[in-house]
Amino acid sequence: MTIRVLIADDQGMVRTGFTVFLDAQPDIEVVGEAVNGREAIERIAELRPDVVLMDVRMPVMDGLAATREILSPGPREESGERGERTGSGEDDGRPPKILILTTFDLDDYVYEALRAGASGFLLKDASAQQLAEAVRVVAAGEALLAPSVTRRLIAEFARVGPQRPRVRLDGITERETEVLVLIAKGRSNQEIAEELVLSEQTVKTHIGRILAKLNLRDRAQAIVYAYESGLVRPGE
Template structure:
């Protein structure tokens, strides 16, 4: 079954370029386009895509606001935010709006296609550079006490969450803990379920905002 994608960007040439890249892949199909955030919400609700490629700077309703609107509806699509601006403000707004991926428009076509497939599969595109900047944002801030939900994690699940927050992949976590990658995947799934988190992006934000992990390599035991 093909991955259905909606492209939301106020520049027609950008939409055309993205469509050309996507339509070279046999398993991905563009089912709609939008020129602003409000139209993106309308189109997505009509065609029910798996993934929305969402520009940030658009008229009427910006992409981050549109992302929040879409993700607040039943059975929402996954959203990959696209931008020409590599700014922390946009990054944090995108992550907190619920985006599952954040890509610069200068990313390679291969990276874009990979992002669509990863996000459509229910994972999050968590680039190590993004993790580094999330960590830096919390550097020097006093950490709050971890919320009660953390107490529901087993010691191994809490350890896996800390490693996810450091930006490690499942394979890297498996190597660090000397367990199988399938075991790590199970632990991650249980962490997300117990903490009512959608994906790894939310897990990273939760770990730092809750104080479970501190910038500079310190963890709360």
């Protein structure tokens, strides 16, 4: 199935460059562009893309505000109503995945963007191949978080996050809890597998169950949830 992409960036050269490369991929189609967050919201309603490449710093409405509005639950989502998607894609009633475009991986917007529901970050100087792979990763429902971005997120929780008492989460098993703690500490699937003496496929299975049981969208939300629930506390 073709992945439908919308590019929201106020720099024409960025939009053009991304469009040229992504349209050359056999499984990706750029269905539209936007020059600010407000236009992105309007174009998403019209075009129903699967993935939005969202710049942070844009006029009229920035990428953070647009991400919050796009991913906030609306009447359609709450009622389960299915809408129509223009073009060749089919709308399942869910909002698109948001991939934040940033100039620096230590951007101050990391914490707020992930809390708003973004699925990950992509540096604007990423290679063409990294760009295509990033689109595929978030379209598949996974989070795109480089280790440096995860470390930044954890640092932000240490600075501004609430210091909640440690809790045990109901609804997930002891092993799933162990996996969630390691996700929150920035471990990769391979590192989790090595630490818990599991196969990577088993780790992936555990992560899928954690997301389903806790009603989380992806790995990024899992990290935020682990800290905000008090399961993991900054500095530990």
